[in-house]
Amino acid sequence: MGAMSGRTATVARRLSASLTRPWGGARAPGEPPVVRGWLPYLGCALPFGRDAPGFLQRCQQRHGDAFTIHLMGRRMSFLLDPRDYPLLFKQGDALSFTPIAREISTRAFGYRSVYSSGIDDHIFRETYSRHLRPGVMGPLAECTQERMVEQLHRELDALPVDDDGWREVELLELVGRTVFLAGVVAMFGRGPVDDALYRGFVRFDRQFARLAAGVPTRLLGTVARDRDMLVDALVEPWPEASAFVQDRRALLAPFVDDRESARVRLSMLWASQANTIPAVFWALALLLDDDAAMTVIRDEIDGAIERGTDGHARLPASARARLRHLDSAVLESLRLCSGGISIRSVQQPLELSLVGGQRCALRPGDNLALFPFLSHRDPEIFESPLEYRFDRFYSERGAKQFTKGGQRLGFALMPFGGGDSMCPGRFLAQSEIKMFLAALLADYDVATGDDHALPGFDMSRAGLGILPPSTPLHIRLRPRTSRS
Secondary structure (H helix, E strand, O other): OHHHHHHHHHHHHHHHHHOOOOOOOOOOOOOOOEEOOOEOOOEOHHHHHHOHHHHHHHHHHHHOOEEEEEEOOEEEEEEOOHHHOHHHHOOHHHEEOHHHHHHHHHHHHOOOOHHHOOOOHHHHHHHHHHHOOOOOOHHHHHHHHHHHHHHHHHHHHOOOOOOOOOEEEEHHHHHHHHHHHHHHHHHHOOOOOOHHHHHHHHHHHHOHHHHHHOOOHHHOOOHHHHHHHHHHHHHOOOOOOOHHHHHHHHHHOOOOOHHHHHHHHHHHHHHHHOOHHHHHHHHHHHHHOOHHHHHHHHHHHHOOOEEOOOOOEEOOHHHHOOOHHHHHHHHHHHHHHEOEOEEEEEOOOEEEEOOOOOEEEEOOOOEEEEOHHHHOOOOOOOOOOOOOOOOOOOOOOOOOOOEEOOEEOOOOOOOOOOHHHOOOOHHHHHHHHHHHHHHHHOOEEEEEOOOOOOOOEOHHHOEOOEOOEOOOOEEEEEEOOOOO
8 A cells, every 4th residue: 555655646746747847849949938738638727727826826937937838729828927918918910819709709608600790890899988988887887886776785684683783694695696686787777687597697607617618518517508598588678778788789780680699798798797796795805804994995985975865875976086095995806806817819920029038939829828816916016915905006196006127017907907808897897896885885884703714716717807705705784873
């Protein structure tokens, strides 16, 4: 048994070492080190899928800030120095996000004919700037806030109350139901938005990473039925749909049938909910873990809210852009919880000049990626980067600046990606976070149990955006005795 254990341990060490060893003889002059992994085709998929940050950090320590990994039959090169990040967004036609978006959309949402329909993708994308940017998203944001306040108090009023007036609830469940049910009604209209739709979305979202990676639906439990159920719900136009949804529906109508159009709306549904829900969770969870931060943020909110005829708090649009401590707290929570990858497909031979002086050659068909999760934790950029500091991004005027190697960074914080793939709903999402915090903290005292421990991050979602919590977090709520 001892000999067998020794041989097993030796094999395990060799396999582990092979996962970060450049090998294979395929590296051309000027190309970064290649990490092929041990398994044919899968390459580095297993360690990358288990813990992408840890795996990439080990590769960085061994090979430097630029290297290539083999992943599911593809070569993916990473640039991990944030001073090199602009290179991903400044190569014009040489680097494109379009093939990546089409592949993920086809796999995850089941698109069949949108990309061959003849619709002008540029015109379609312009709907984002017409409806989701500051100055024009007002009607959608205000409708979202009204629905959110209604749904939040509906959820809280349904909770049992103990002898001291406290209600207890799991935080992600409270946030998920409130943000989803309110946000879907505000964007898509008053249709069949109920608990069954929410549960189907949660199940679909749990499998999204595997769907996007190309895992067949037959291997993913109920995901095919859940996706079909969501598409079915989005086929018919709902009463009171937002102008954003109506605009996009009208653009699609001449090119695809209603069901294909509903698949596009499913992508909009996922994009508007999958990252906003965990972002709201972390914004509140991290505040609950810092009494000083909670005091400052609550005071700032109390001084800005208005109350409707129902007596509940709302955060007026004029205040959302000037609550600088709240802005900073939201950005700090996003710094810690964002785990997205910015990625482009290499369309032609390309050689990049990196900030360290080395050259990085890339082949057509490669993917080039950034992983800001690691630079968000770089102590040269952010002092004590693992600490939550609610005022880290506070500035009396303008945006706080950060540097590395004496160079000011244009991409120090990247929770929403960058370039033409930057999340078009980022302004609405940040407003939703602020509106939820205002509605809750203005009307309720919120606390955690004595044995409270802040959850870790679910690293299996690395690459998709905001990392969900790895374990539940129960909170207690009680109406505030003194309110503004």
